[in-house]
Amino acid sequence: MVALQAAADNETVWWAADTQAGCYYDVPLQECSETNGLITLVSPTDGDLDAERSPDVVILSKPDIYDAEGSIREYLSSRGFGVSTSLTAFTIWERR
Numbered sequence: 436m437v438a439l440q441a442a443a444d445n446e447t448v449w450w451a452a453d454t455q456a457g458c459y460y461d462v463p464l465q466e467c468s469e470t471n472g473l474i475t476l477v478s479p480t481d482g483d484l485d486a487e488r489s490p491d492v493v494i495l496s497k498p499d500i501y502d503a504e505g506s507i508r509e510y511l512s513s514r515g516f517g518v519s520t521s522l523t524a525f526t527i528w529e530r531r
Contacts, residue, residue, distance in 0.1 A: 437520070437527050438462045441492040442473055449487070451476040451507055452496035452525060478503040484510045493528040 439462055441448045450457055450464060450473050457464045457473075464473050474487055477500070484506055493511060495502060502508055511517075511528050520527040 436460050436462065437492055438473065438494050446491035447488045448473040449476055449490040449493040449507070450474065451479075451501040452494050456496070456524065457494075476507065477501055479506055480504065481506050481510070489514075490516075490528075491530070494525050495528060496525045 438448050438450065438457070439460070442462070450462065454464050454475055457475075462473065464475055474490070476483070476487075479487075479502075490511075493507065493516065495507060498505075498508065515530050516528045517531045518526045519529040
């Protein structure tokens, strides 16, 4: 999975999706283990995003829940990110 590889490469991953799904795929989210290699987001504001480390990869699911104000998508679009992969439950955003 893209998030696992990015975390293994010490890249910053924003996980804007169900944390239980991440745990299922063994993504090292803080909620799953003591590893804090990924940043979990639930409908953040612009200010919340500016306070975070800039991502290398973003996993986004259910934008109506995890990006209700569109802040994540606006942040990514304005910084040269695009959807690299569209899956049934997730979109994966990476720098173009």
